[in-house]
Amino acid sequence: MRKNVLKLNSSWEAVGIIDWTDAVRLIYERKVEVVEIDGTIGTVSGPVDRPSVIVLKKTYKHPHRRLAWSRPGVLRRDNYTCAYCGHKGDKHDMTIDHIIPESRYRAITGGDNPNNWTNTCACCPSCNFRKGNKLLSECGMVFLNPEFKRYNPAGMWELELDKIPEKWEPYLVKRSKVTV
Numbered sequence: 456m457r458k459n460v461l462k463l464n465s466s467w468e469a470v471g472i473i474d475w476t477d478a479v480r481l482i483y484e485r486k487v488e489v490v491e492i493d494g495t496i497g498t499v500s501g502p503v504d505r506p507s508v509i510v511l512k513k514t515y516k517h518p519h520r521r522l523a524w525s526r527p528g529v530l531r532r533d534n535y536t537c538a539y540c541g542h543k544g545d546k547h548d549m550t551i552d553h554i555i556p557e558s559r560y561r562a563i564t565g566g567d568n569p570n571n572w573t574n575t576c577a578c579c580p581s582c583n584f585r586k587g588n589k590l591l592s593e594c595g596m597v598f599l600n601p602e603f604k605r606y607n608p609a610g611m612w613e614l615e616l617d618k619i620p621e622k623w624e625p626y627l628v629k630r631s632k633v634t635v
């Protein structure tokens with residue numbers, strides 16, 4: 456199964472990325488309209504247009520789901536760039552830093568899950584080693600770019616994929632950043 460169709464809600468907001476077979480089912484059920492196509496798919500009755508972007512005809516009450524935190528998602532969000540020194544790596548050599556260390560997260564924040572979008576950032580191995588189990592204030596490290604914000608990418612479906620099809624770009628909302 457490959458997720459490769461961008462789903463928009465009736466107000467043309469991206470709400471998910473789905474497999475094209477699911478998209479075809481929605482088309483047959485007349486729940487969506489096709490907005491963009493991308494080549495064709497061979498079927499027993501000949502080639503048919505392959506959907507690339509679809510829009511729901513009706514508004515559904517809860518079209519949003521929060522994008523689950525993931526290491527690859529954090530690296531994509533931060534463009535594989537270390538938040539502390541600016542080193543740009545790739546998915547094989549970059550690590551994730553927990554800004555409030557995992558082992559101290561509960562004591563400091565009262566929260567249970569240090570693996571969240573605002574407590575993590577892309578980090579090169581040497582900065583990660585240097586920071587270790589410390590808070591930024593304890594090791595004298597700062598974000599290289601003072602404007603750096605760890606945003607919660609709710610609705611930023613493109614973080615699920617390595618590469619975004621060009622045809623999707625007009626439909627993806629601009630990233631909104633939140634301060635923590």
Ligand SMILES: [Zn+2]
Pocket residue numbers: 537538539540541542578579580581582583
């Ligand atoms: Zn670094």
